[in-house]
Amino acid sequence: MKIMKALWQQARRLGLGLGAWAASGAALASVNSLPGGPAVNQLNLHPPVTRIAEEQHFLHWMMLIICLVIFVGVFSVMFYSILKHRKSVGAKAASFHESTTVEVIWTIVPFLIVIGMALPATKVVVAMKDTTNADITVKATGYQWKWGYDYLNGEGAGISFLSTLDVTHRQMSDAGQPAGDDYLLKVDNPLVVPVNKKIRIITTANDVIHAWMVPAFGVKQDAIPGFVRDTWFRAEKTGDYYGQCAELCGKEHAYMPIHVKVVTEEEYGKWVDEQRKLMQAKADDPTKVWELADLIARGEKVYAANCAACHKADGSGAGPIKALVGSAVVLDSDKSKQIHILLNGAGNGAMPSWKQLSDTEIAAVITYTKNAWTNRTGQIVQPAEITAAR
Numbered sequence: 192m193k194i195m196k197a198l199w200q201q202a203r204r205l206g207l208g209l210g211a212w213a214a215s216g217a218a219l220a221s222v223n224s225l226p227g228g229p230a231v232n233q234l235n236l237h238p239p240v241t242r243i244a245e246e247q248h249f250l251h252w253m254m255l256i257i258c259l260v261i262f263v264g265v266f267s268v269m270f271y272s273i274l275k276h277r278k279s280v281g282a283k284a285a286s287f288h289e290s291t292t293v294e295v296i297w298t299i300v301p302f303l304i305v306i307g308m309a310l311p312a313t314k315v316v317v318a319m320k321d322t323t324n325a326d327i328t329v330k331a332t333g334y335q336w337k338w339g340y341d342y343l344n345g346e347g348a349g350i351s352f353l354s355t356l357d358v359t360h361r362q363m364s365d366a367g368q369p370a371g372d373d374y375l376l377k378v379d380n381p382l383v384v385p386v387n388k389k390i391r392i393i394t395t396a397n398d399v400i401h402a403w404m405v406p407a408f409g410v411k412q413d414a415i416p417g418f419v420r421d422t423w424f425r426a427e428k429t430g431d432y433y434g435q436c437a438e439l440c441g442k443e444h445a446y447m448p449i450h451v452k453v454v455t456e457e458e459y460g461k462w463v464d465e466q467r468k469l470m471q472a473k474a475d476d477p478t479k480v481w482e483l484a485d486l487i488a489r490g491e492k493v494y495a496a497n498c499a500a501c502h503k504a505d506g507s508g509a510g511p512i513k514a515l516v517g518s519a520v521v522l523d524s525d526k527s528k529q530i531h532i533l534l535n536g537a538g539n540g541a542m543p544s545w546k547q548l549s550d551t552e553i554a555a556v557i558t559y560t561k562n563a564w565t566n567r568t569g570q571i572v573q574p575a576e577i578t579a580a581r
């Protein structure tokens with residue numbers, strides 16, 4: 192009776208605890224599940240978006256069920272035997288010794304169960320480790336406390352940036368006022384990858400051990416200073432996916448989230464172009480004074496990449512797209528006219544604005560058009576003139 196009472200009290204305490212926990216969930220009612228990230232009151236693994244993560248789900252549930260079946264089976268037999276053959280109902284113990292049959296059975300059955308669990312698990316582990324034939328390789332470097340991404344191979348090679356927790360989240364944390372579904376998961380620069388491509392992630396670290404983990408991809412790999420490890424994923428759905436550093440790495444361990452943006456191939460191409468332009472813009476010194484020939488050579492590339500689609504490689508244009516060969520604007524010794532058109536566009540946007548190009552690129556392409564084909568003006572536009580006109 193005393194025991195029953197103690198048990199009941201324990202159960203009540205547990206119930207109250209659960210109630211308080213549920214109530215705290217209700218108090219945070221403004222928090223919703225984050226698609227690709229944690230869900231409110233989440234119990235299961237994250238919804239998988241890669242084959243590997245799907246397989247992991249299957250393995251997880253398969254093994255859990257096998258264990259459950261064994262647990263129920265073994266304990267049923269045990270309790271049945273204990274109750275049925277207890278002394279008070281007059282059970283007499285059998286007196287046999289050493290049964291070969293029983294010994295063979297209890298060796299072979301567990302052996303089969305272990306093999307049945309190990310085979311599919313090994314298959315998945317081997318697949319997880321197969322990082323060959325990747326479409327894109329990205330090096331993820333752990334720092335205290337942020338991630339650095341370097342695109343090494345494939346489309347986007349050369350792109351490199353740091354990914355740091357959004358400052359407003361740091362402030363919310365300091366103030367003890369969490370808000371938003373992506374609390375402590377928002378970064379300034381997410382890792383961007385195309386959908387349905389094999390992405391190989393090489394992990395390493397700069398200071399202490401970190402780990403790169405994105406649950407929806409079924410990926411978790413330690414990032415160890417002085418060592419290189421790798422893992423891979425092929426996301427099958429576009430969207431935003433979130434993870435965190437998964438190796439206790441110091442006091443800001445909770446403040447180095449991972450945000451992977453999976454986009455269509457087209458969007459990825461655009462993003463790569465943007466990043467390239469940003470990097471070029473950073474690389475060029477806009478105060479540099481150029482020689483005519485160098486600037487023309489640079490401008491020819493800018494023209495081929497950005498202008499030739501409309502104005503044609505030979506500058507002849509077509510229909511409403513004005514020819515640049517012999518254009519009064521291009522030939523004019525007042526350079527400001529063309530600078531103005533390049534910076535602001537013309538024809539209500541038919542001629543787009545090229546503000547996103549760097550000063551050096553704009554100066555180069557103008558200089559090129561002023562000296563290409565039969566436009567032999569000998570005029571040069573320096574990047575500083577673009578800086579001044581912006």
Ligand SMILES: [Cu+2]
Pocket residue numbers: 333334400401402436437438439440444447
């Ligand atoms: Cu870390």
